[in-house]
Amino acid sequence: MRDTRVVSVWPVGICGGLRFEGPRCQGGRVTGWYTAWGFERPFQIDMAGFAVSLRLLLAHPEARIDPSAARGYLESSLLETLVSMQDLEPRAEDCSKVLVWHTRTEVPNMKHEDRLIKQGKPSNPFIET
Secondary structure, eight states: OTTOSSEEEOOEEEETTEEEEEEEEETTEEEEEEOSSOTTOSSOOOGGGEEEOHHHHHHOTTOOOOTTSOTTOHHHHHHTTTOOGGGEEEOHHHHTSOOOBOOOSSOOOOHHHHHHHHTTOOOOTTSOO
C-alpha cells in the first residue's frame, strides 16, 4: 500500500461467498473481476481490496462514498470518481496471492464457491487462501 500512486488493488479471502474475490490481473494490469454477483458494478471489489493514494484524494476533494448507494456499490461510488480500470495498480504479486481476509468467529458461508464448483468454474486453486 505504501507504494500506491493512484489506486492499488488485491484479492480478499473468504469474501462474497467465495474462497476469495477481487481483480483478475495479467502482466501488471487489471483485466476483469473474480466475483459471484453484481457483475454490472463498475468496480467489482470489496472495500478491503483497495487503497487510494492520499494525494489522489486531496486532488479530488469532491470524491465521496455515496451513503445511498445500493449494497455492493459503495466501492464503485468512490472509485468511479477517481479512476478507470486501466489506472488500477495490481498488488499481491499481480493479484495471485491473498494477503487480506474477511474473518469471523464462525464457519464461512461458501455458497457461491459451491455453486461455481457445480458449474465447473471453481476459483483458481493455485491461489492459497
